[in-house]
Amino acid sequence: MTTADVIIIGAGVNGASTAFHLAQAGVKRIVVLERKFVGAGASGKSGALVRTSYGNKPETELALESLTYFKHWKDLVGGKCGYRPVGLLLFTRPQDREDLETNVALHQQLGVNTRIITPAEAQALDPSLYVDDVTHVVYEPESGFADPNATTYSFMQAASAQGVEFRTDTPAVRIIIEGERVKGVATAHETIEAPVVIVIAGAWANQLFAPLGLDLGLIPRRARVSVFRWPYQRSPQHLTYLDRINRMWARPIDGNCTLVGVDREQLPTGDPDDYAEGLEQDYIALCREYLSKRFPGMQASPMRGGWACMLMDSPDGHPMIGALPAYQGLYCMAGDSGTSFKTAPAIGKCLSELITRGSSSIDLTPFRPSRFAENALWQDDFRYGIERARISR
Ligand SMILES: Cc1cc2nc3c(=O)[nH]c(=O)nc-3n(C[C@H](O)[C@H](O)[C@H](O)COP(=O)(O)OP(=O)(O)OC[C@H]3O[C@@H](n4cnc5c(N)ncnc54)[C@H](O)[C@@H]3O)c2cc1C
Incomplete structure (x- = not known):
C-alpha cells in the first residue's frame, strides 16, 4: 500500500500541467497514473492551435492566461513548447x-x-x-x-524535477470511495491511498466515472x-x-x-x-x-x-473543470471537447489553486462539472451561424 497527497489519472497536457502546478504550490507527494505513455491521448495528436478568439468570456480568460505561458515558456515552465x-x-x-x-x-x-x-x-x-x-x-x-508533445513533456519534466512521480503503463482500474469521500485509486498491481484524486483521463473518463454512478453527459x-x-x-x-x-x-x-x-x-x-x-x-x-x-x-x-x-x-462543448460534489476529494478536468490544448497551462494552474486554496485566480464556476446535473449547460455568446462548433471553434 502506497500513499500520496494527490493522485492524477492521465498524463496528457492537462494532467501534466496540473501536476506541475500542484508541485509548484508545494504539494509534496503527487503521483500521476498513465495507462500507456505520456501524451497517449488527444494531447499527443493535437492540432495545438494557440489562440484567444473564443466566442465566450470564460474560455477567452483561460486562453489569454495560457498565452502568457506559451510566450514565456522557458521562464515559467522550462524546456520547450514549440510556440510559433x-x-x-x-x-x-x-x-x-x-x-x-x-x-x-x-x-x-x-x-x-x-x-x-x-x-x-x-x-x-x-x-x-x-x-x-x-x-x-x-x-x-x-x-x-505549439508542439503539443513538447509542451506535455516539458510540463512532465518540470513536474518530475519537483518530485512528481509519473507511472506510465499503469492504468487506474478503479477509484476507491469510502462513505462520501475518495480514499485512493486501485491499479492492476496495488492500491494507492490519497485524499485527493483528479480524473484527467480524456476520452476514457467514463470508464472511471460510471462505476461511481457519475454521469457528466460525456x-x-x-x-x-x-x-x-x-x-x-x-x-x-x-x-x-x-x-x-x-x-x-x-x-x-x-x-x-x-x-x-x-x-x-x-x-x-x-x-x-x-x-x-x-x-x-x-x-x-x-x-x-x-x-x-x-x-x-x-x-x-x-x-x-x-x-x-x-x-x-462534453454536453455543451465546454470542458468540465472542478470538484465532483458527489465525493469529497474528487476533481476532474473532463470533456475537453477538442479545444483544451491551448488552455492547458491555465487549467492546470486554476485546478491547482482550487485544490490548495479553495478558489482560483480565474473563476472556474462556468466550467463546474455539476452543470450537467443542474441542467445549466451554456452556449457561446457569439456563434457565427454555427449552432454547435466542434474542433474548429
Ligand atoms: C485532431 C485534434 C486536433 C485538436 N486541435 C486542437 C487545437 O488546435 N487547439 C486546442 O486547444 N485543442 C485542440 N485539440 C484538443 C486537445 O488536444 C485536447 O483538448 C487536449 O489534448 C486534452 O488533453 P487532456 O490532458 O485533457 O487529455 P488527453 O490528452 O486525452 O489525456 C488523457 C490521458 O489519460 C490517460 N488515461 C485514460 N484513462 C486512464 C486510466 N484509467 N488510467 C491511467 N491513465 C488513463 C490516457 O492514456 C491519456 O494519456 C485537438 C484534439 C484533436 C483530437
Missing part, C-alpha cells in the same frame, strides 16, 4: 459583422492583442488567400501554434486531421486560420505543409480502446475541397498524411 506566433486569421460571414465587432471588443477589454482588418490586409499577410467572400477578418498577431468522439504539401505556387507566408465559413482550421506543419481539420458535421462516436488511427479517403477529399476554397492553389497539393484520435465531447 505566426498569427491567426479568423474568417466569418459578412452578416456576422456586428457580432464580430462586439466579440473583438470584449477580447480587447480582456487584454487580447486582436483587431479587425480588411480582406486586402489579410491577403497582404498571406497572398495565397481567397478573400472575395469576406468583408472583415480578425487578426491575432500573437496567436499561432461522449467519446473520433476526430481527424490531414496534411497537404504546399504546391510551388503557394506563398510561404502561412499563418494559422480559423475559417467559420468553410468550417475548417489550418496551420503550417513541417515547414512546407498545411495541417487541416474540417468540422462540417457531428463527429462520430467511438470506443477509445478500439478505434482506427488512420484516415478514410472521403475525409481526405473533404479536407482538400475546403482547404482549396480558402487557398485555391492548394487544389494541387499532394496529400502527405494525417491521423485520427479520440477526444471527449
Whole structure:
C-alpha cells in the first residue's frame, strides 16, 4: 500500500500541467497514473492551435492566461513548447459583422492583442488567400501554434524535477470511495491511498466515472486531421486560420505543409480502446475541397498524411473543470471537447489553486462539472451561424 497527497489519472497536457502546478504550490507527494505513455491521448495528436478568439468570456480568460505561458515558456515552465506566433486569421460571414465587432471588443477589454482588418490586409499577410467572400477578418498577431508533445513533456519534466512521480503503463482500474469521500485509486498491481484524486483521463473518463454512478453527459468522439504539401505556387507566408465559413482550421506543419481539420458535421462516436488511427479517403477529399476554397492553389497539393484520435465531447462543448460534489476529494478536468490544448497551462494552474486554496485566480464556476446535473449547460455568446462548433471553434 502506497500513499500520496494527490493522485492524477492521465498524463496528457492537462494532467501534466496540473501536476506541475500542484508541485509548484508545494504539494509534496503527487503521483500521476498513465495507462500507456505520456501524451497517449488527444494531447499527443493535437492540432495545438494557440489562440484567444473564443466566442465566450470564460474560455477567452483561460486562453489569454495560457498565452502568457506559451510566450514565456522557458521562464515559467522550462524546456520547450514549440510556440510559433505566426498569427491567426479568423474568417466569418459578412452578416456576422456586428457580432464580430462586439466579440473583438470584449477580447480587447480582456487584454487580447486582436483587431479587425480588411480582406486586402489579410491577403497582404498571406497572398495565397481567397478573400472575395469576406468583408472583415480578425487578426491575432500573437496567436499561432505549439508542439503539443513538447509542451506535455516539458510540463512532465518540470513536474518530475519537483518530485512528481509519473507511472506510465499503469492504468487506474478503479477509484476507491469510502462513505462520501475518495480514499485512493486501485491499479492492476496495488492500491494507492490519497485524499485527493483528479480524473484527467480524456476520452476514457467514463470508464472511471460510471462505476461511481457519475454521469457528466460525456461522449467519446473520433476526430481527424490531414496534411497537404504546399504546391510551388503557394506563398510561404502561412499563418494559422480559423475559417467559420468553410468550417475548417489550418496551420503550417513541417515547414512546407498545411495541417487541416474540417468540422462540417457531428463527429462520430467511438470506443477509445478500439478505434482506427488512420484516415478514410472521403475525409481526405473533404479536407482538400475546403482547404482549396480558402487557398485555391492548394487544389494541387499532394496529400502527405494525417491521423485520427479520440477526444471527449462534453454536453455543451465546454470542458468540465472542478470538484465532483458527489465525493469529497474528487476533481476532474473532463470533456475537453477538442479545444483544451491551448488552455492547458491555465487549467492546470486554476485546478491547482482550487485544490490548495479553495478558489482560483480565474473563476472556474462556468466550467463546474455539476452543470450537467443542474441542467445549466451554456452556449457561446457569439456563434457565427454555427449552432454547435466542434474542433474548429
Ligand atoms: C485532431 C485534434 C486536433 C485538436 N486541435 C486542437 C487545437 O488546435 N487547439 C486546442 O486547444 N485543442 C485542440 N485539440 C484538443 C486537445 O488536444 C485536447 O483538448 C487536449 O489534448 C486534452 O488533453 P487532456 O490532458 O485533457 O487529455 P488527453 O490528452 O486525452 O489525456 C488523457 C490521458 O489519460 C490517460 N488515461 C485514460 N484513462 C486512464 C486510466 N484509467 N488510467 C491511467 N491513465 C488513463 C490516457 O492514456 C491519456 O494519456 C485537438 C484534439 C484533436 C483530437
